[in-house]
Amino acid sequence: EVQLVQSGAEVKKPGESLKISCKGSGYRFTNYWIGWVRQMPGKGLEWMGIIYPGDSDTRYSPSFQGQVTISADKSISTAYLQWSSLKASDTAMYYCARRGYCSTGSCPNWFDPWGQGTLVTVSS
């Protein structure tokens, strides 16, 4: 079974750093892009960025460029989303999701499956 399992909920103070994870299983992790999506409390989904674990090619939404860092460790089939200095406005649920398989010359533009989400709460 293809699965993405995310790390547990975090409670942090403003200014602290944080790295959350997304571990893939049931498929060849290096062959599929992994995206990150934010959902603020009571709000909709927002695209943050995407990484190809095979070569760590990473792309960011302009809204999140410079605000977060996306990385991956293919040796343990895990992608990461990290902050160097959290703000209260980073309080949200964060999801990772796998892009469809890219064959030669063609990449799907849908995401399935999704991780269960990691709730990040930033409060003083």
Next chain:
Amino acid sequence: QSALTQPRSVSGSPGQSVTISCTGTSSDVGGYNYVSWYQQHPDKAPKLMIYDVSKRPSGVPDRFSGSKSGNTASLTISGLQAEDEADYYCCSYAGSYFWVFGGGTKLTVL
């Protein structure tokens, strides 16, 4: 890049059909046949329901269908069931490794 525009809420009775619209621009919905739809139940992760405008993943009931005309995509759910009550999000590829979501639509089954 602005979010795609969806109605905040729609409703229907069991057995009826509902359609949720998703309006973008020629840079996203209108420019690519890469619209997908996700269902999200409360406190659950989103689930892919439709991809590439009108294709259904294995396991998704054929009551769910998608279409697109110009800059507007639509999700239609026929034969509404209580379990369909959820939030629905459209998503479009917008080029250069960028995707944009709609604001979400809350479907209430009366």
